[in-house]
Amino acid sequence: MVNGNPIIEGFIEAIKLIVTLDPQVVEITLRSLYVSLSATFVATLIALPVGALIYFYEFRGKHAVVSTLQTLYALPTVIVGLLMFLLLSNIGPLGFLRLLYTPKGMIIAQTVLIVPLLMGLTVSALSGIDRDKRYTITALGANRFQTVATIIMEARFAVMSAVLLGFGRAIAEVGSVMIVGGNIRGATRVLTTAIALNTSMANYSMSIALGIILLAVALGVNITLSLVQRR
Amino acid sequence: MKTDAAILSAGAVLILLILAIFAGCTGAAPEENETPYATTTTPIAGVNVLRVATTTSLENTGLLAELERVYEDKTGVDLQFIAQGTGQSLDTARRGDVDLVLVHAPALEEEFVNDGYGINPRCIAYNYFIIVGPESDPAGIANMSPVEAFREIYAAGTNNTPGVVFVSRGDNPGTHAQEKALWAEAGYDYEEEILDSGPWYVEAGKGMGDTLILANEKNAYTLSDEGTYLSFKDQLALVPIIAEGAKLLNRYSAIAVNPEKHPDVNAEEATNFINWLISDEGKELIGDFGKAEFGKPLFVPLYAPDCTEPPFNCTCAEPVATA
Numbered sequence: 001m002v003n004g005n006p007i008i009e010g011f012i013e014a015i016k017l018i019v020t021l022d023p024q025v026v027e028i029t030l031r032s033l034y035v036s037l038s039a040t041f042v043a044t045l046i047a048l049p050v051g052a053l054i055y056f057y058e059f060r061g062k063h064a065v066v067s068t069l070q071t072l073y074a075l076p077t078v079i080v081g082l083l084m085f086l087l088l089s090n091i092g093p094l095g096f097l098r099l100l101y102t103p104k105g106m107i108i109a110q111t112v113l114i115v116p117l118l119m120g121l122t123v124s125a126l127s128g129i130d131r132d133k134r135y136t137i138t139a140l141g142a143n144r145f146q147t148v149a150t151i152i153m154e155a156r157f158a159v160m161s162a163v164l165l166g167f168g169r170a171i172a173e174v175g176s177v178m179i180v181g182g183n184i185r186g187a188t189r190v191l192t193t194a195i196a197l198n199t200s201m202a203n204y205s206m207s208i209a210l211g212i213i214l215l216a217v218a219l220g221v222n223i224t225l226s227l228v229q230r231r
Numbered sequence: 232m233k234t235d236a237a238i239l240s241a242g243a244v245l246i247l248l249i250l251a252i253f254a255g256c257t258g259a260a261p262e263e264n265e266t267p268y269a270t271t272t273t274p275i276a277g278v279n280v281l282r283v284a285t286t287t288s289l290e291n292t293g294l295l296a297e298l299e300r301v302y303e304d305k306t307g308v309d310l311q312f313i314a315q316g317t318g319q320s321l322d323t324a325r326r327g328d329v330d331l332v333l334v335h336a337p338a339l340e341e342e343f344v345n346d347g348y349g350i351n352p353r354c355i356a357y358n359y360f361i362i363v364g365p366e367s368d369p370a371g372i373a374n375m376s377p378v379e380a381f382r383e384i385y386a387a388g389t390n391n392t393p394g395v396v397f398v399s400r401g402d403n404p405g406t407h408a409q410e411k412a413l414w415a416e417a418g419y420d421y422e423e424e425i426l427d428s429g430p431w432y433v434e435a436g437k438g439m440g441d442t443l444i445l446a447n448e449k450n451a452y453t454l455s456d457e458g459t460y461l462s463f464k465d466q467l468a469l470v471p472i473i474a475e476g477a478k479l480l481n482r483y484s485a486i487a488v489n490p491e492k493h494p495d496v497n498a499e500e501a502t503n504f505i506n507w508l509i510s511d512e513g514k515e516l517i518g519d520f521g522k523a524e525f526g527k528p529l530f531v532p533l534y535a536p537d538c539t540e541p542p543f544n545c546t547c548a549e550p551v552a553t554a
Contacts, residue, residue: 090327182313200441202466
């Protein structure tokens with residue numbers, strides 16, 4: 001049977017792996033960052049403009065759209081994984097792209113996963129700006145475009161939180177990257193799938209170590225982004 | 232897989248920077264946001280990639296990592312293993328999402344080849360399935376034949392004999408197929424009489440390693456391949472109760488995906504890899520794997536003419552003709 005406490009061993013192991021810059025851990029960590037940051041980036045590009053459009057334009061069914069987005073916050077990662085798997089598989093409609101079991105496929109899956117979250121939170125962020133402020137801006141003689149730009153500027157902190165939340169959801173999820181990526185060593189293995197694999201191989205301390213690294217990475221990204229923002 | 236940490240890190244840093252800059256000016260108009268995403272590098276270039284769908288039992292023993300290391304150093308081919316159950320691996324191959332399968336369920340393999348999806352099957356190695364369980368052996372099956380043992384476990388389990396629990400993989404891999412075959416041989420209808428027949432029968436729905444851990448926690452019987460059991464032995468209080476016997480033979484084969492069904496598979500490298508696996512070099516590597524660590528090899532390579540005779544009845548020596 002196992003000796004020692006895997007949690008304590010995990011901490012020691014984590015420190016060892018980080019200090020020695022274990023090449024495999026470094027590679028998995030960088031891939032996690034690459035995939036989830038790319039997904040967050042692409043999702044932000046899509047969600048911010050569309051979210052702003054939804055907020056600024058009145059149209060029929062707007063409430064329904066917002067409610068749908070909010071429902072999709074709870075989109076299960078395995079369902080996204082399954083859908084993307086069926087779409088990207090060789091015999092699926094997008095099979096010709098050969099994206100299944102590649103990091104690009106994983107980026108697409110995570111993007112799909114977090115776009116609703118980012119879009120919905122963008123709408124909320126903009127809604128959070130005082131209506132009086134909007135009138136004031138208009139009263140000061142701003143044209144339509146300037147009004148939009150100023151309101152988005154005002155909402156930037158809330159929008160940033162949305163982006164960080166989206167990144168958090170992306171880097172922490174295991175369901176879709178496992179199905180779409182296939183957890184291939186050296187190609188599509190990321191921190192979360194590596195944790196799942198090591199747990200199934202009873203390497204608990206390695207799993208704990210990777211978990212600590214995952215949290216540290218999330219912390220690092222948060223600090224970096226908030227530093228830039230405070231500039 | 233050759234790792235390209237530099238490109239990966241460059242990609243990650245680039246995106247982080249873009250994201251940071253972008254975050255700093257969320258007020259910018261949307262049309263300024265069109266930073267060309269295409270400039271970011273992807274970590275895998277279009278090198279010669281060979282994708283292999285395989286079983287969790289091979290991955291969990293660590294054999295795949297060893298094969299990958301040696302073969303990649305030798306050929307420069309980027310070997311990528313996707314570990315799934317045998318059932319799922321064959322399905323992945325039918326879809327053309329991989330170039331090759333490395334699996335262990337002879338009946339399913341035959342179907343795969345007969346349906347025209349698989350070509351050039353070669354058996355590579357074998358070991359035995361074993362029935363492991365708590366040392367106290369509450370169902371009293373020691374020294375029985377596997378089929379008798381299954382009958383005994385069923386009888387004890389359905390009578391609610393304390394301590395008799397059987398954990399099944401339940402995810403349709405080769406081991407699960409073997410288990411179903413044993414239930415059938417013992418005279419039970421799997422769907423009707425075994426599934427949902429009481430708390431004694433537990434379906435794990437996980438890989439072999441997880442199933443062993445679960446069986447260990449529950450102090451239960453389970454059917455495992457020998458290789459995975461040996462590589463997990465340190466973590467387990469379970470002991471092998473029934474080992475060996477032709478009924479418990481576990482044969483691993485490599486089968487290439489038919490390029491006529493899926494023209495974009497890497498048929499050439501699939502052929503090369505199969506030929507390397509059945510070469511003396513490949514077989515020695517498999518035969519030596521785990522010797523140092525576990526005191527005995529986890530897999531026994533198959534050589535001609537033994538492999539063409541019962542109980543194997545497969546092709547293991549003739550190289551696949553290269554196109």
